[in-house]
Amino acid sequence: MTIGTLSQEVEDFWVKVSTEIKRMNMEPEKFNPTALENYYDEKSVWWKKDFINQLIDEARRNKKTRNLCNFLLYEYVNLVLYDLDEYFIEEKQTFLRALTKGINQTSWSLRKQTVQELISSHVSMSTHFEQYYxxxxxxxxxxxxxxxxxxxxxxxxxxxxxxxxxVCVNILHLTKDLYWYLQKKTIKLESHILEAEWQDLLFIQKNDPFHQCFKDINTKTIFTALGHLNYQNIFIHESNIVSRPNSLAIDLPNEIYIFIQKGRGSEYLQSLLHEIGHGIYYSSLKKEYHIEQKQLGFRGITEAFAYSTQLLLLDKNFLASLNVIEDKHIEALIDYYKWDFLRQLRLVCVQFLLAVKHMEKNTYESLMNFTKKVIEETFFVHFPKELYWLYIGDLKTSLEYVAGWVWGIQLRHYMKGCKLEQQKQELFTLRKDSDLPLVLNREEFNFLKNDAYQIGVRELFTY
Ligand SMILES: [Zn+2]
Incomplete structure (x- = not known):
């Protein structure tokens, strides 16, 4: 196996696969799932135990091959576990669909009743989850x-x-009081709930109190407000078939697609900014970099740019320049975003702690109790312990999102008052000893070494 040619082969493979994914999102009538399967079949030599283990060995000896190994390992595991995962994911989706329908009711007691009924009709879910793992x-x-x-x-x-x-425990501690204060405010704004249940948070998140006040959002205005005028490489495709907002990098830095469901309101605006943040990161890369540097690396880096862009919504002047809501609502909207972003940040921390707990192979009874305790203490709500499996995910994703949030907060702190175009070049560079794509080029971004991230957390989330 020669790593040099493998890298080029992976790049060719990725262009084919992502072009197909683009078709799926943009021209679903022309999308043919067999084409995608064929690309994987053509590379059958990669999806073998010996090949992957050889790559893992190589990555242990030579850091340069780590991104390549990570990418192929992840794809390999997805293929190996496909049937098993699909069954469980399908079952989980069915449950979540029923849940979403139930919690959309404005009545607090009806929501509570729905969740209780749903849990008793799905008692087997936690057993399935145990078997599945x-x-x-x-x-x-x-x-x-x-x-x-x-x-x-x-x-x-x-x-x-x-x-x-x-870091996670510390962030939960640092943001606890403000979160609780904003939650009381937000929940009161939305309805008159005295005692919050877990499903009430989901309800507010889906039914934001500002929805009616929003004007249509013009993406050109967003780019202008960002000071990122060179956006011809970022294509925004709005469609109703997109299930969740995502960005797809096909040929970097020239071809970046953002897929998002047509919409309006606070959730739409934050998702759009998040995805544009990914677009800005990808469009800042240099064409001559290898695919390991551009795309296959640790996702936390691109997430950092996405969160940093999303966090601009806490800036009064930025929000005003978007012209999406009347000035009189801006302060209340910022408070709502502060609550919502803290909720997301705290959830990412909790999910990381749960993934670690899960990795330690505790009994399911203790996992259940741990999950209930952590969710209740973090979000100040009652949580049914039977649903503990909802928040247990893989460690890789948790690591990437924790790092993404922490770096995103630091980037926002660092770029305060600076034009993005001027700053972004000096923010990242290639690490000499590895092919980790682009590391943030300043010592204060290394949250594994220092506590500078706390300054950003305190600065953004104060009241
Ligand atoms: Zn993202």
Whole structure:
């Protein structure tokens, strides 16, 4: 195996696959799932246990191959677990659809009743979840020889779990009082709930109190407000078939697509800014970089740019320049965003802590109790412990989102008052000893080493 040619092969493979994904989002009538399957079949030599393990060995010896290994390992695991995952994901989706329908009722007691009924009609979900994870581990053990994928990901991403845990615990502590204060305010604004339940948070998130006040959003105005005038490489495609907002980088830095469901309101605006942040990051990369540098690396870096852009919504002047809402609503909207962003940040921290707990192979009873306790203490709501499985995910995603949020907060602090165009070039550079794509080029961004992130947290989330 020569790493040099493998890198080029992966790039060709990615262009084909992502072009197909673009078609799926833009011209669904022309999309043919067999074409996508064929691209994977053509590369059958990659999806073999020996090949992946050889790559893992190589990545342990030579840091340069880590991104390549991470990418192929992730794809390999998805293929190996496809049938198993699909069954569980389908079941989870059915449950979530029923839940979304139930919690959309304006009446607090009806929402509570719906959730209770839903839990009693799905009592088998937690048993299924336990079986699913056991089968997953067994299958990985058989196929790959590693039963704990989380441990492998942590190693491949060189993640210091203890340090990440401390950062999460610390952020939860730092933001606790403000979150509680804003939540009381937000919930009162929305309805008259005295005692909040977990589903009430989901309700408010889906039915933001400002929806009616929003004007249509003009994407050109957003780019102008961002000071990012060179946006011809970023294509925004609004459509009703897109299930969740996402960005797709096909050929970097020239071809970046943002897919988002047509909409308006506060959730739409923050999603749009988040995805534009990804677009800004991708469009800042240089064409001559290898695909390992541009795309296959640790997702936390692109997420940092996305969160940093989204966090601009806490800036009064920026929000006013978008011309999406009357000035008289701006302050209340910022408070709402502060609450919502803190909710997202705190959730990311909680999910990381849960992923770690899960990795430690605790009994399900103790996992259930731990989840209930953490969710209740973090969000000041009652949480049904039967639903603990809803928030347990893989460690890789949690690591990337925790890092994305922390760096995003630091970027916002650092770029305060600066034009994005002027700043972005000096923000990242290539790390000499590895092919990690682009590391943030300043010591204060290394939250694994110092506590500078706390300044950003305090600055953004004060009241
Ligand atoms: Zn993102």
């Amino acid at each position: 056991k089968q997953r581990s067994k299958k990985l053990e058989e196929e790959l020889g590693h039963s704990c994928l989380n441990k492998l990901y942590a190693e491949m991403n060189q993640a210091d779990i203890e340090r990440y845990t401390n």
